[in-house]
Protein backbone atom coordinates (compact mmCIF):
# COMPACT_ATOMS: atom_id res chain seq x y z
CA UNK A 1 0.00 0.00 0.00
CA UNK A 2 1.01 3.60 -0.48
CA UNK A 3 1.01 5.77 2.61
CA UNK A 4 0.83 9.51 2.18
CA UNK A 5 1.02 12.08 4.93
CA UNK A 6 0.03 15.49 3.65
CA UNK A 7 0.82 18.71 5.58
CA UNK A 8 0.07 16.93 8.85
CA UNK A 9 0.10 18.72 12.19
CA UNK A 10 -0.93 17.44 15.60
CA UNK A 11 -0.70 18.77 19.11
CA UNK A 12 -2.34 19.33 22.44
CA UNK A 13 -3.89 22.62 23.61
CA UNK A 14 -1.11 25.22 23.66
CA UNK A 15 1.52 22.96 22.05
CA UNK A 16 2.03 21.82 18.47
CA UNK A 17 3.92 18.52 18.56
CA UNK A 18 3.98 17.47 14.88
CA UNK A 19 4.61 20.38 12.51
CA UNK A 20 3.37 20.30 8.94
CA UNK A 21 4.84 16.91 8.00
CA UNK A 22 4.57 15.64 4.42
CA UNK A 23 5.79 12.18 3.59
CA UNK A 24 5.15 9.51 0.96
CA UNK A 25 5.98 5.84 1.49
CA UNK A 26 5.67 3.86 -1.71
CA UNK A 27 4.31 0.28 -1.81
CA UNK A 28 6.85 -2.18 -0.44
CA UNK A 29 9.21 0.49 0.81
CA UNK A 30 10.78 0.31 4.30
CA UNK A 31 11.26 3.76 5.77
CA UNK A 32 13.19 4.35 8.98
CA UNK A 33 11.94 7.18 11.18
CA UNK A 34 14.77 8.55 13.28
CA UNK A 35 15.22 11.52 15.60
CA UNK A 36 16.01 12.38 19.20
CA UNK A 37 13.72 11.72 22.16
CA UNK A 38 10.63 13.87 21.93
CA UNK A 39 11.11 14.75 18.25
CA UNK A 40 7.59 13.52 17.42
CA UNK A 41 8.16 10.06 15.91
CA UNK A 42 5.55 8.24 18.01
CA UNK A 43 3.07 11.09 17.66
CA UNK A 44 3.45 10.99 13.88
CA UNK A 45 3.07 7.19 13.79
CA UNK A 46 -0.10 7.42 15.92
CA UNK A 47 -1.55 9.95 13.46
CA UNK A 48 -0.64 7.69 10.52
CA UNK A 49 -2.29 4.73 12.29
CA UNK A 50 -5.45 6.83 12.76
CA UNK A 51 -5.18 6.78 16.57
CA UNK A 52 -4.76 10.56 16.72
CA UNK A 53 -6.88 13.05 14.84
CA UNK A 54 -4.59 15.56 13.14
CA UNK A 55 -5.16 19.23 13.89
CA UNK A 56 -4.22 19.91 10.28
CA UNK A 57 -3.55 17.94 7.10
CA UNK A 58 -4.47 14.39 6.19
CA UNK A 59 -3.32 10.78 6.00
CA UNK A 60 -4.10 8.73 2.90
CA UNK A 61 -3.89 4.97 2.42
CA UNK A 62 -3.68 4.14 -1.28
CA UNK A 63 -4.98 7.59 -2.11
CA UNK A 64 -8.02 7.45 0.21
CA UNK A 65 -8.26 9.82 3.18
CA UNK A 66 -8.65 7.77 6.37
CA UNK A 67 -10.33 10.52 8.44
CA UNK A 68 -13.75 8.84 8.38
CA UNK A 69 -12.59 5.19 8.34
CA UNK A 70 -13.60 2.84 11.15
CA UNK A 71 -10.90 1.30 13.35
CA UNK A 72 -11.72 -2.05 11.77
CA UNK A 73 -11.20 -0.78 8.22
CA UNK A 74 -7.89 0.81 9.18
CA UNK A 75 -6.78 -2.40 10.92
CA UNK A 76 -7.38 -4.40 7.76
CA UNK A 77 -4.95 -2.18 5.88
CA UNK A 78 -2.34 -1.31 8.47
CA UNK A 79 -0.94 -2.98 11.60
CA UNK A 80 0.71 -0.90 14.32
CA UNK A 81 3.01 -2.09 17.08
CA UNK A 82 3.36 0.67 19.63
CA UNK A 83 6.42 1.25 21.76
CA UNK A 84 4.62 0.33 24.96
CA UNK A 85 2.34 -2.33 23.51
CA UNK A 86 0.51 -4.00 26.36
CA UNK A 87 -2.06 -6.73 26.85
CA UNK A 88 -3.88 -6.51 30.13
CA UNK A 89 -5.86 -9.73 30.16
CA UNK A 90 -4.76 -13.23 31.08
CA UNK A 91 -4.35 -14.37 27.48
CA UNK A 92 -1.84 -16.92 26.32
CA UNK A 93 0.70 -16.01 23.64
CA UNK A 94 -1.20 -17.69 20.76
CA UNK A 95 -4.39 -15.93 21.87
CA UNK A 96 -2.66 -12.54 21.82
CA UNK A 97 -1.46 -13.26 18.29
CA UNK A 98 -5.00 -14.38 17.34
CA UNK A 99 -6.17 -10.84 18.22
CA UNK A 100 -4.54 -9.86 14.92
CA UNK A 101 -7.27 -11.82 13.12
CA UNK A 102 -10.17 -9.96 14.82
CA UNK A 103 -10.50 -7.31 12.11
CA UNK A 104 -10.99 -10.02 9.47
CA UNK A 105 -13.84 -11.86 11.25
CA UNK A 106 -17.44 -11.01 11.93
CA UNK A 107 -18.17 -10.50 15.62
CA UNK A 108 -20.12 -13.77 15.82
CA UNK A 109 -17.63 -16.10 14.15
CA UNK A 110 -14.78 -17.76 16.04
CA UNK A 111 -11.34 -18.44 14.52
CA UNK A 112 -11.35 -20.94 11.67
CA UNK A 113 -8.62 -23.27 10.39
CA UNK A 114 -7.13 -20.56 8.22
CA UNK A 115 -6.89 -18.16 11.20
CA UNK A 116 -5.07 -20.87 13.19
CA UNK A 117 -2.68 -21.49 10.28
CA UNK A 118 -1.89 -17.79 9.98
CA UNK A 119 -1.29 -17.52 13.74
CA UNK A 120 0.99 -20.58 13.67
CA UNK A 121 2.99 -19.05 10.81
CA UNK A 122 3.32 -15.72 12.63
CA UNK A 123 4.46 -17.48 15.83
CA UNK A 124 7.06 -19.44 13.87
CA UNK A 125 8.28 -16.29 12.07
CA UNK A 126 8.95 -14.60 15.41
CA UNK A 127 10.52 -17.69 16.99
CA UNK A 128 7.63 -18.09 19.44
CA UNK A 129 6.21 -21.51 18.63
CA UNK A 130 7.57 -22.98 21.87
CA UNK A 131 5.90 -20.22 23.88
CA UNK A 132 2.45 -20.42 22.24
CA UNK A 133 0.69 -21.73 25.36
CA UNK A 134 2.51 -19.55 27.90
CA UNK A 135 0.54 -16.81 29.67
CA UNK A 136 1.58 -13.52 28.05
CA UNK A 137 2.10 -11.91 31.47
CA UNK A 138 4.90 -14.38 32.27
CA UNK A 139 7.00 -13.41 29.24
CA UNK A 140 10.21 -11.38 29.25
CA UNK A 141 10.24 -7.91 27.67
CA UNK A 142 11.71 -9.19 24.41
CA UNK A 143 9.29 -12.12 24.22
CA UNK A 144 6.37 -9.75 24.77
CA UNK A 145 7.67 -7.48 22.04
CA UNK A 146 7.97 -10.42 19.63
CA UNK A 147 4.44 -11.51 20.54
CA UNK A 148 3.07 -8.11 19.56
CA UNK A 149 5.05 -8.23 16.33
CA UNK A 150 3.57 -11.67 15.61
CA UNK A 151 0.08 -10.24 16.26
CA UNK A 152 0.81 -7.50 13.71
CA UNK A 153 2.01 -10.10 11.16
CA UNK A 154 -1.11 -12.21 11.76
CA UNK A 155 -3.17 -9.15 10.82
CA UNK A 156 -1.93 -9.77 7.23
CA UNK A 157 -2.00 -6.10 6.29
CA UNK A 158 -0.24 -4.38 3.41
CA UNK A 159 1.10 -1.70 5.77
CA UNK A 160 3.07 -2.02 8.99
CA UNK A 161 4.03 0.66 11.51
CA UNK A 162 6.61 -0.26 14.13
CA UNK A 163 7.60 2.03 17.00
CA UNK A 164 10.99 1.07 18.38
CA UNK A 165 10.45 -2.65 17.70
CA UNK A 166 13.98 -3.66 18.67
CA UNK A 167 14.33 -1.90 22.03
CA UNK A 168 13.87 -5.08 24.11
CA UNK A 169 15.41 -7.55 21.66
CA UNK A 170 18.76 -9.32 21.84
CA UNK A 171 21.12 -8.90 18.88
CA UNK A 172 19.98 -11.96 16.97
CA UNK A 173 16.30 -11.08 17.30
CA UNK A 174 17.05 -7.44 16.37
CA UNK A 175 18.70 -8.59 13.15
CA UNK A 176 15.91 -11.06 12.38
CA UNK A 177 13.24 -8.45 13.00
CA UNK A 178 14.96 -5.86 10.85
CA UNK A 179 15.56 -8.43 8.09
CA UNK A 180 11.84 -9.10 8.19
CA UNK A 181 11.01 -5.37 8.08
CA UNK A 182 13.42 -4.82 5.20
CA UNK A 183 12.37 -7.80 3.10
CA UNK A 184 8.60 -8.05 3.57
CA UNK A 185 6.50 -6.92 0.60
CA UNK A 186 4.54 -4.81 3.11
CA UNK A 187 5.02 -1.05 3.25
CA UNK A 188 6.86 -0.42 6.51
CA UNK A 189 7.53 2.66 8.61
CA UNK A 190 9.77 1.86 11.56
CA UNK A 191 10.90 4.27 14.29
CA UNK A 192 14.40 3.41 15.45
CA UNK A 193 17.11 4.83 17.69
CA UNK A 194 19.88 2.57 16.37
CA UNK A 195 21.07 4.59 13.37
CA UNK A 196 23.33 1.84 11.98
CA UNK A 197 20.49 -0.68 12.10
CA UNK A 198 18.20 1.84 10.40
CA UNK A 199 20.80 2.50 7.69
CA UNK A 200 21.38 -1.18 7.05
CA UNK A 201 17.79 -2.33 6.64
CA UNK A 202 15.75 0.68 5.53
CA UNK A 203 15.39 1.88 1.96
CA UNK A 204 15.18 5.46 3.14
CA UNK A 205 15.53 7.43 6.36
CA UNK A 206 13.33 10.27 7.56
CA UNK A 207 14.93 12.42 10.24
CA UNK A 208 12.66 14.33 12.65
CA UNK A 209 13.61 17.24 14.86
CA UNK A 210 11.22 19.33 16.94
CA UNK A 211 8.18 17.70 15.35
CA UNK A 212 9.25 18.45 11.78
CA UNK A 213 10.98 16.43 9.07
CA UNK A 214 14.47 17.86 8.55
CA UNK A 215 15.88 15.26 6.13
CA UNK A 216 14.41 12.50 3.97
CA UNK A 217 16.53 10.30 1.72
CA UNK A 218 19.05 7.47 1.52
CA UNK A 219 21.04 6.76 4.71
CA UNK A 220 24.24 8.14 3.18
CA UNK A 221 22.54 11.52 2.69
CA UNK A 222 20.71 11.66 6.01
CA UNK A 223 23.42 10.32 8.34
CA UNK A 224 25.98 13.05 7.94
CA UNK A 225 28.14 14.48 10.70
CA UNK A 226 26.73 18.05 10.36
CA UNK A 227 23.10 16.83 10.50
CA UNK A 228 23.75 14.53 13.46
CA UNK A 229 25.46 17.38 15.28
CA UNK A 230 22.58 19.75 14.60
CA UNK A 231 19.81 17.29 15.48
CA UNK A 232 21.28 14.95 18.11
CA UNK A 233 23.93 17.26 19.62
CA UNK A 234 26.66 14.67 19.08
CA UNK A 235 29.91 14.67 17.18
CA UNK A 236 29.75 11.61 14.95
CA UNK A 237 32.09 9.89 12.53
CA UNK A 238 30.34 8.11 9.69
CA UNK A 239 32.21 5.22 8.14
CA UNK A 240 31.93 1.54 7.25
CA UNK A 241 32.25 -1.43 9.59
CA UNK A 242 34.25 -4.58 8.78
CA UNK A 243 31.29 -6.00 6.86
CA UNK A 244 30.90 -2.88 4.73
CA UNK A 245 27.77 -1.64 6.50
CA UNK A 246 27.41 2.02 7.33
CA UNK A 247 28.69 2.62 10.86
CA UNK A 248 28.28 5.60 13.16
CA UNK A 249 30.91 6.32 15.81
CA UNK A 250 30.31 8.92 18.49
CA UNK A 251 32.65 11.31 20.27
CA UNK A 252 31.64 13.06 23.49
CA UNK A 253 28.19 14.75 23.38
CA UNK A 254 28.33 18.38 22.30
CA UNK A 255 28.17 20.60 25.41
CA UNK A 256 26.00 23.68 24.93
Ligand SMILES: Nc1ncnc2c1ncn2[C@@H]1O[C@H](COP(=O)(O)OP(=O)(O)OP(=O)(O)O)[C@@H](O)[C@H]1O
Pocket residue numbers: 012017035036037038039040041042043044
Ligand atom coordinates in the same frame (compact mmCIF):
# COMPACT_ATOMS: atom_id res chain seq x y z
N1 LIG B 1 -0.65 13.62 24.84
C1 LIG B 1 0.39 14.45 24.99
N2 LIG B 1 0.29 15.54 25.76
C2 LIG B 1 1.32 16.39 25.94
N3 LIG B 1 2.53 16.22 25.36
C3 LIG B 1 2.68 15.13 24.58
C4 LIG B 1 1.64 14.19 24.34
N4 LIG B 1 2.09 13.22 23.52
C5 LIG B 1 3.37 13.56 23.25
N5 LIG B 1 3.74 14.68 23.89
C6 LIG B 1 5.03 15.36 23.82
O1 LIG B 1 5.34 15.52 22.45
C7 LIG B 1 6.73 15.34 22.22
C8 LIG B 1 6.94 14.26 21.16
O2 LIG B 1 6.64 13.01 21.75
P1 LIG B 1 6.82 11.65 20.93
O3 LIG B 1 6.47 10.55 21.86
O4 LIG B 1 6.07 11.77 19.67
O5 LIG B 1 8.38 11.68 20.63
P2 LIG B 1 9.34 10.54 20.08
O6 LIG B 1 10.15 11.15 19.00
O7 LIG B 1 8.56 9.32 19.76
O8 LIG B 1 10.26 10.30 21.36
P3 LIG B 1 11.08 8.98 21.89
O9 LIG B 1 12.26 8.82 20.98
O10 LIG B 1 11.49 9.42 23.27
O11 LIG B 1 10.13 7.83 21.90
C9 LIG B 1 7.34 15.02 23.58
O12 LIG B 1 7.88 16.19 24.12
C10 LIG B 1 6.17 14.53 24.40
O13 LIG B 1 6.35 14.80 25.76
